[in-house]
Amino acid sequence: MLSGMGTEHEMTESLTSAPAVLPSWRETPSRQRILEFVAVAVAGIPPEDRIAVFDNDGTLWCEKPLPVQADFLLRRIGELADRYPALRSRQPFKAVSEKDHDWLGGAITKHYQGDDADLREMAAGLLQAYEGTTVDEFAELARDFLVKGEHPTLNRPYADTAYQPMRELIDYLVANGFSCYIATGGGRDFLRTVSADVYGIPADRVIGSSVALEYRDGRIVHTARLDVFDDGPAKPVRIWSRIGRHPILAVGNANGDLPMLRAAGGGRREPLRIVVVHDDAQREFAYTAGATEAIAAAEAENWVAVSMAGDWSQVFGPR
Amino acid sequence: MLSGMGTEHEMTESLTSAPAVLPSWRETPSRQRILEFVAVAVAGIPPEDRIAVFDNDGTLWCEKPLPVQADFLLRRIGELADRYPALRSRQPFKAVSEKDHDWLGGAITKHYQGDDADLREMAAGLLQAYEGTTVDEFAELARDFLVKGEHPTLNRPYADTAYQPMRELIDYLVANGFSCYIATGGGRDFLRTVSADVYGIPADRVIGSSVALEYRDGRIVHTARLDVFDDGPAKPVRIWSRIGRHPILAVGNANGDLPMLRAAGGGRREPLRIVVVHDDAQREFAYTAGATEAIAAAEAENWVAVSMAGDWSQVFGPR
Structure with missing residues (x-):
């Protein structure tokens, strides 16, 4: 069904121009709900509280066949x-x-x-x-x-496996006064090196896993001990520790993102929760392993379940 | 000697108007070196690398008789x-x-x-x-x-025991494209509640000590375990972990700030290191306990040792 929808939209899109906002998003209910949420936030929430958090692997860029x-x-x-x-x-x-x-x-x-x-x-x-x-x-x-480093199948460097619709979403949020953070289960200091170039998110807004670092003779070095694995219940704790505010928008794709998604809003505001569903074997990968609970929660609790096949007119940007 | 200098300057200041920049700083070599460093930084260092870090207790506000x-x-x-x-x-x-x-x-x-x-x-x-x-x-x-909460002797609420010259320094740095962070040995979530109002530093730029937090049923709660005591060698590690860049300006007052001060510049740039010396029993407190190594390093290595008595025309701002 979703792939049929995709084909139909691709035909339409070849005849009309892309919209100015979120151009890689098809005009589906997912896109509409994002636009509506942002409009309401801009009207009623002060900029310092417009905090958005994004998981990275599988949410902002490709995590298959291997993170x-x-x-x-x-x-x-x-x-x-x-x-x-x-x-x-x-x-x-x-x-x-x-x-x-x-x-x-x-x-x-x-x-x-x-x-x-x-x-x-x-x-x-x-x-x-x-x-x-x-x-x-x-x-x-x-x-x-x-x-x-080249992705093994997508024929582009890893840094270019970022999802174009998500880059547009981040740009759109920033243009509307949001502060966007990444809360990755992957390595914080790994992703930071490209986050500004790839997503426009500066290094100090990347939260993530890390080995313990040590200060030795004026230098900061990696140890072989884990400091924090930033997944599951650690995510909302680390987000608070870093930001000191509750996000009002959270985007993930896997079960490990559920605590972050549930904690959004902090019990004070109605947040927007988005789960990216990998259902596009043709343009990316189709899988639900490690994500079934997140997808089920999105359906049961009326979060936005983003279908890569159905909601996105393109997955990747220019190389 | 310093108090004599102070008196002389107070006389001068009563006859002339305060300068537009750093008005609570007397026209001493300390002030001059700060102005020169900022001018050089603005000319040669991109804004994203203009990172300044400040200890809080005893550096930005009063820590006596008790933190x-x-x-x-x-x-x-x-x-x-x-x-x-x-x-x-x-x-x-x-x-x-x-x-x-x-x-x-x-x-x-x-x-x-x-x-x-x-x-x-x-x-x-x-x-x-x-x-x-x-x-x-x-x-x-x-x-x-x-x-x-009233300070026991200064006759003002704790939030108003911030040093006016340091507030001006932060404003001056921000006006020159710097990003200012606080790296406090005190409680991060404690200080965050007033950092924007008192210093103009937003909550997400406060790094500091914390009990371990836990995610329980959608809420983030305090435990009785220490997560991190952000002092000594932990400071430069936590600063890197938070910012992902090396500060080029670091300000402290105690021995626990020495690793942060030494790590400034990251071995790549010549940083400005400032140590606040508490030598003003009349307007604040005079003490060196817990600070002798920091003061000695400042003298031996030609850092800026700020004399509260000599370098500042006023210590506290209006209540």
């Missing part, structure tokens, strides 16, 4: 395994070194089945990937990867 | 001891209930002598003070206290 940062970290694990053969006897160095995709993929599959043992072993290895690196060295490596 | 938040928390401890008599058998509830200033003052004195046992017991009690309170309830109580 961007997982590729970044696994490549580093491979480099370390090449450089230090002793590492190859343990996971995840062994699997990366031997290109054992079964182990790597299995760790994630088992995680969804409730068995976290392999994923924890992988995470412990990933945490070591940049141990001792300064935040400045890390930023340079991260940015280089994001700008130059 | 503001200590008074706030001890009053609450007193209320809890009144309400729950069982608490009165243990510290710090016992000391507050019995007005045992020797125990309370002794905990701090012993801390400076290297014995932290009593201070830890006090801190554990203080952490319990708002357990279970939502962040919104806490914000209301904190703001009420700061706006209405």
